[in-house]
Amino acid sequence: MPRIAGSKKLKRQMAPMFWGISRKSPRFVTTVRPGPHSKQFSIPSTVFLRDTIKLVTTAREAEYAIYNGKVKVDGVSRKSVHHGIGLMDVVELEGVSDIYRLVPKKGHLLEPIKIKSAEKAIKLVKVTSKTTIRKGKTQLGFHDGRSLISDTKVSVGDSCLMQVPEQKINEVLPLEKGSKVLVTKGVNAGQLADVKEIKEGTFVLPKRALLSFGKREIEIPSDLVMVVGKKEPIIQIA
Numbered sequence: 001m002p003r004i005a006g007s008k009k010l011k012r013q014m015a016p017m018f019w020g021i022s023r024k025s026p027r028f029v030t031t032v033r034p035g036p037h038s039k040q041f042s043i044p045s046t047v048f049l050r051d052t053i054k055l056v057t058t059a060r061e062a063e064y065a066i067y068n069g070k071v072k073v074d075g076v077s078r079k080s081v082h083h084g085i086g087l088m089d090v091v092e093l094e095g096v097s098d099i100y101r102l103v104p105k106k107g108h109l110l111e112p113i114k115i116k117s118a119e120k121a122i123k124l125v126k127v128t129s130k131t132t133i134r135k136g137k138t139q140l141g142f143h144d145g146r147s148l149i150s151d152t153k154v155s156v157g158d159s160c161l162m163q164v165p166e167q168k169i170n171e172v173l174p175l176e177k178g179s180k181v182l183v184t185k186g187v188n189a190g191q192l193a194d195v196k197e198i199k200e201g202t203f204v205l206p207k208r209a210l211l212s213f214g215k216r217e218i219e220i221p222s223d224l225v226m227v228v229g230k231k232e233p234i235i236q237i238a
Contacts, residue, residue: 018109019043021051030059033082036145042084043102043110045071048091053100053112055093070094074123074144075165086110086144087184087226088123090164103237104182104189111190115236122170124235126226127158143226157207159227161234171234173227181211181225182237188218192233198222 010031015021021029030046032039049055049062049071056062062081069077072092073085085091087110091100099120100112129141133149140148142160146167154160154172161171173179179195193211199219201207207222228237 016040016109018111019047019051021047030081032084033080035082035084037084037086037089039084041109042086044081045078045083045085046081048085048112055096065093075121088125089144090115090120090123092120101236104184105238106190107187109185109189113236113238119235121163122235123162123164124159124173124226124228125162127154127156127160130154130156157222157227173229173234175209175222175225175227178230179227180229180231180233181209182228182233183211183220183224184226185224186220188213188220192228193225195225 010029011027012021012029015029030044032042032044043052045066046059046062049065050057050059056065065071066081067079069079070093071078073083073089085102087102089102098114099117101115102110102112105111125142125144125146127140128143131139133139137149138151140150140154148167150169152169152172155174157175159173160169162168163170175198177195177197181193181195183189183191183193191213193213195209196212196217197210199208199210208219209222209225210217210219228234
C-alpha cells in the first residue's frame with residue numbers, strides 16, 4: 001500500500017493559534033494531512049475532540065472514537081485522525097446530543113458553535129472555481145474541496161446552501177450589493193456586514209467588497225468574505 005504524502009506530526013509551537021493547544025508539553029501534536037481544507041485553515045480530528053471541544057482527554061481516546069466511525073463530518077464518517085475540519089463543516093458525534101459547526105468568531109479563524117439538529121444536513125459552501133468540461137458541462141469547485149457538475153447558474157464568489165452528504169444545491173446566494181456576508185479571515189473575522197458595493201478586480205488589485213458594519217465601512221478583498229444570506233443569515237452561525 002503506498003504511503004500517503006505529508007508529515008504525521010507537527011511541533012506544537014508551529015501549530016496555528018486557533019487550535020487552542022498548549023505550547024509546552026508534549027513536543028509534537030497530530031497534524032492535518034492533505035484533504036478538503038488546507039493545514040492553515042483547519043483543525044485535525046484528534047485535536048478537535050481533545051483540545052477544542054474537550055470531549056476526550058487523551059489522543060488515544062480520540063483515536064478510538066475516530067477509528068470506530070463515531071465522528072461524522074457533513075454526514076460522512078471520517079476515520080482518519082489527520083482529517084482537517086474547516087470552515088462551515090458540521091461535526092456530529094455518536095452518543096453525543098450536541099452538533100457543532102465551525103465558524104470564525106471574535107477574530108479567531110475557527111471556533112465550534114452548537115447548532116440545532118434540524119441544520120445538521122445543510123451547510124454553506126463558497127464557490128471558488130467554475131470550469132467548463134467535456135460536452136459543455138460545468139464543474140463547480142467549493143471552498144471545502146467539493147466539486148460538483150451542475151447546471152445551476154452561479155458565479156465564483158457566490159455561496160450555495162448545500163444539502164449534505166447528498167451534495168444537492170438548495171439555494172444560491174449571490175455576492176452582490178445588499179447581501180449579508182461573514183468575514184472569514186483577518187482582524188474582522190466572525191463579523192457580519194452588509195455589502196454596499198462590489199468592485200471588480202484590475203491588473204494590480206483583486207476583486208473587492210465595500211462592507212458596512214453599522215456606521216463603519218471598510219473595503220477588503222472578496223476572498224475574505226462569504227455570503228450567508230440576504231437580510232439575515234439563513235443558517236445558524238453564532
